[in-house]
Amino acid sequence: MSPxxxxxxxxxxxTDAAVQTLSDINPDVVLESYTLNITTVKGFETFMESLTNKNFRSNMHGSGVDLVLSCxxxxxxRMVVNQACNELNQTxxxxxxxxxxxxxxxxxxxPGETACFACAPPLVVASGVDERTLKREGVCAASLPTTMGVVAGLLVQNTLKYLLKFGQVSPYLGYNALKDYFPTMEMRPNPQCSNSACMERQKEFIxxxxxxxxxxxxxMEAEASAGTTECPIHTDNEWNISVVDDNEMESSSGHNNSAALPEGLVHELPNADEFQKPPMQEQIDDVSNDLEDLRKQLDALNAGL
Amino acid sequence: MSPxxxxxxxxxxxTDAAVQTLSDINPDVVLESYTLNITTVKGFETFMESLTNKNFRSNMHGSGVDLVLSCxxxxxxRMVVNQACNELNQTxxxxxxxxxxxxxxxxxxxPGETACFACAPPLVVASGVDERTLKREGVCAASLPTTMGVVAGLLVQNTLKYLLKFGQVSPYLGYNALKDYFPTMEMRPNPQCSNSACMERQKEFIxxxxxxxxxxxxxMEAEASAGTTECPIHTDNEWNISVVDDNEMESSSGHNNSAALPEGLVHELPNADEFQKPPMQEQIDDVSNDLEDLRKQLDALNAGL
Known part of the structure; x- marks a missing residue:
């Protein structure tokens, strides 16, 4: 952002600065901002109230939001967001x-379907101190806007896929910036998870x-019965595939196939050499006739000996 | 960006809007902006002049820039950028x-080391018309700022790695947004490339x-001889590794290893059960003594038959 x-x-x-910026970008979006520490009892209550507020989505069960994003x-x-989402059955x-x-x-x-944040806790955690004040020896603490930008881009792209129902939403996607390696994995819930709300959601899911x-x-049955009717299986035809007669194929192939491209497009590479056609039946007959002739000549030679 | x-x-x-925004972010950076069509003869000349301008880097050979980014x-x-960079031996x-x-x-x-943009041309290209005006049937032309954001983030991250010499710069990195799939590959130059400047760079590289x-x-030899001196191989010690005596290892292992963590950190999970120690030599001796006794008893029984 500029100075x-x-x-x-x-x-x-x-939060108010974020609301101002987002309102400038799209004034039609209704935004609410809260500045609070969700790890306190009072803060957690306010957080839960904001999630269950159904001002905008009166027809929803449980919470009033479609998706919670944590950054x-x-x-x-994270453990507090996890607790709230497990209690509210909130993705x-x-x-x-x-x-x-x-x-x-x-x-x-x-909740109940994939591992919650408490299902596989880290091996070492902060205790009794603000973990942001901890300094680990030998670790160079740094901040790269590029890494934040890539991770934020992947988060928002997956949010679009989840809310607008296209593509595959990644269950877990890692990003190793030094090697451009992006590991993915699925994590099932831990049947011995220490979070009781997670255990309840797991039971409900089973x-x-x-x-x-x-x-x-x-x-599946509805799709199968729909398939027996005469209407096309695919309403759109992304690859412009059509069923053609074999003869039609033959006539359209060959050196003049660039005619099939829309106006303004040409093939960059020359066409491959035409494939050598197998000899016709007549030619094969000629060969066998020649063999017959040769055999007769040989017989004549043998007879002459 | 906000309205x-x-x-x-x-x-x-x-370009001027970009210069204004970048100047606002960092007034110390010197920026030059050009608005021109590099695919015309005049535009290409101006493009080449801007690349060979050594106002900022007088000590460089060939071009006056470290890296060209194309968007x-x-x-x-792209083919014009490729031509200019092949001619100037510009990465x-x-x-x-x-x-x-x-x-x-x-x-x-x-240039010369990896495939240039002409080494593996696309199968179909525009000809005689502005390709941006072409509309391909069945292809939904769209624009997603999320995809642009992720690709721009990866481009800038790899630029940082290249210029600041850390991590591995990807030779090619794809991004499939629907599946979060990131293919990588290396492309060697085409020894029959149609671009003559690329062919020259290939010869020079060989x-x-x-x-x-x-x-x-x-x-390698310099590193090997440096290794024989007494100074440490690694000046930094990212993982805080130290060589310790075996006895020291033994005394520090066990249930009290949480004492090794810095203040404010505790192990989240209980320690594993202590590994069953193998029986001591004395116990093994006892077993062989028992066997000796049994053999004597057997001999006594046999003698008594």
């Missing part, structure tokens, strides 16, 4: 950048299996 | 987003092989 914008933020909270910088705050997407700024990740957490199976079967 | 910023751009060229939207302009990094906005790529092109090999050998 001109940043100077207009002086004295504002981070916090410490373990404790969320977590993101993070490593302390040395050269790796990051995004993770989709669906109990709902027959209903999920029945719904999947009904959908 | 407030965009409104300040009205009447400006894209153009058509094949013709460049190419980037692009697909017409349907759900995939993109970045590519590092080092001729310089003995010099490269000698330099690599000299560096």
């Amino acid at each position: 001109k914008i940043i100077s207009s933020w002086v004295g504002m909270t981070k 916090v910088d410490n373990y404790e705050a 969320w997407m977590e993101s993070g950048v490593s302390e040395d700024a050269v790796s990051g990740h995004i993770q989709l957490l669906i 109990l709902a299996k027959p209903a999920r199976d029945a719904a999947a079967k009904a959908q | 407030k910023i965009i409104s300040s751009w009205v009447g400006m060229t894209k 153009v939207d058509n094949y013709e302009a 460049w990094m190419e980037s692009g987003v697909s017409e349907d906005a759900v995939s993109g790529h970045i590519q590092l092109l080092i 001729l310089a092989k003995p010099a490269r090999d000698a330099a690599a050998k000299a560096q």
Whole structure:
């Protein structure tokens, strides 16, 4: 952001500055900002109230939001978001950048269905002190806007895929900036998770299996019966595929296939040499006739000996 | 960008708007902007002059820039950048987003060493018309700022790695947004490339092989001789590794190893059960003594038969 914008933020909270910027970009979006520490009892209550507020989505069960995105910088705050989302059965997407700024990740957490943040805790955590004040020996703490930018881009792209239902939402996507390596994996919930709300969601998910199976079967059957009707299987035809007669194929192939390209497009490379056609039946007959002739000549020679 | 910023751009060229924004972010950077069509003869000349301008880097050979980044939207302009960089032996990094906005790529092109943009041309190209006016049937032309953001982030991250010499610069990195798939590959130059400047750079690269090999050998030997001196091999110790005596290891292992963590950190999970120690030599001796006893008893039984 430019200093001109940043100077207009002086004295504002981070959240209010974000609201101002987002309102400038799209004034039609309704935004709410909260500045609070969600790891306190009071802060957690306010956080839960903001998630269950149904001002905008009165028809939703449980929480009033479609998706929670977390971009916090410490373990404790992630565990609080995890607790709230497990209690409300709220899907969320977590993101993070490593302390040395050269790796990051995004993770989709669906209560009961995928691992929650407490299902596989880190081996070492802060205790009794603010973990942001901890300095680990030998670790170069850094901040790279490029790494943040890539991770934020991947988070928002996966948010679009999730909300607008296209493509595949990654369950976990890592980013190793030094090697441009992007590991992916799926994490099932831990049946011995220490989070009781996660354990409740896991039980509900298992109990709902027959209903999920029945719904999947009904959908399969509906699709199968729809397939027997005369309407096209695919309403769109992304690759412009059409069924053509073999003879038609033959006549359109060959050196004049550039005629099939739309106006303004040409083939960059020359066509391959035409494939040598196999000899016709008549030619083969000629060969066998020649053999017959040769045999007669040989017989004549033998007879002459 | 917010409408407030965009409104300040009205009447400006894209390049001047970019210069204004970048100057606001960092006034110490010297910026030059050109608005021209590099695919014309005059435009190409101006482009070449801007690359060979050594106002800022008088000590450089060939061109006056460290790296060219291309973010153009058509094949013709890429081929022009390719021509200029091949002629000047200038390393460049190419980037692009697909017409349907759900995939993109970045590519590092080092003249003579890696494939140039003409080494593997696309199968179909525009001819005689502005390719931006072409509309391909069945292709949904779209623009996603998220895809652009991820590709731009990867391009700038690799630029940092290249210029600041850390990590591995990707020779080619693809981005499939629908599947979060990031293919990588290396492309060697085409020995039958249609670009004559590329062919010249390829010859130079092959001729310089003995010099490269000698330099690599000299560096290896320098590193080997440096290793025989008493100074530490690694000046930094990222993982805080130290060589300790076996007895010291033993005494520090066990249940009290959390004492090794800095203040404020605790192990989140309990320690594993202590590994069962193998029986001591005395116990093994006892077993063999028991066997001796049994044999004597057996002998006594046999003698008594």
